[in-house]
Amino acid sequence: MTNERTVTGPPGAGAIVLPLPPGTSWLATGSGVFPYAARVEGRWWVLRLNDFPEHPLLTFFVEGRRVADVNDVPSDWQRLTDASAPVLGAPERAEILDLMAALGPYGAEYGTPCTGDWCTCELLTEAYVREQVD
Template sequence: MDARRDSGPNPDVDLAVSPEWKRTGYKFFPFAAWQAGAWWVLRFNFGFPEHDMYTLFVDGQVTVDVTGAERSELPLVASVGALDRFPEALPVLDGDTALNVVSQVAAYADYGSEHNDPCLFCSLGADGLTPQELA
């Protein structure tokens, strides 16, 4: 399965859209997009492959876990599959916008922390506002 809805309460997310992702400059939340009047933010799950590669938050609410696949028939999954972890060519959000967007979810840098149940095996006690170091 390419995308799995998170088990917690969540707003609907349209898997048929292909967001225009931009880099945020943050290690744990490297990509965000303004989509359908809301901020979509991807958390990179450092426990991959035990967990899906990313978790999508929409306006601060967890919505779906997703591992991208460029050839997926689901546009959202294909858009995530096309992302490179250090995509120098991808546009970057301005610093203030990135900070405002990532601040909404920064407390959830560890997988499962959005449910007060961080993964025992991969939680780092991470600071969601850690800058990303480009290779």
């Protein structure tokens, strides 16, 4: 799997500390590929949902740059599974999806998007990424 990247630091991706600052919450984007984002100190934090278990569960980006792959959601991110999470408005959603353009497939952040037969990365076109999900 040429697109897999090892996260440095303590063993296990769940050991990575990615605290969401107090008073900040994840917002639902309506995208099935980039489902949550948060505005932190003027920068967009965005999560990409990957084809698990072929790839890590999530990839965490700040302003379109990969920070880490995450297999275990940190405990302070419990809002990620909360169906009542606030939803972004159309302008913010467009801003995030423009920022994340062409980063739908796992590995795209390295210039080597996954094209394996064993996952769904090839389906993650820009049109699919921008499709609104309920």
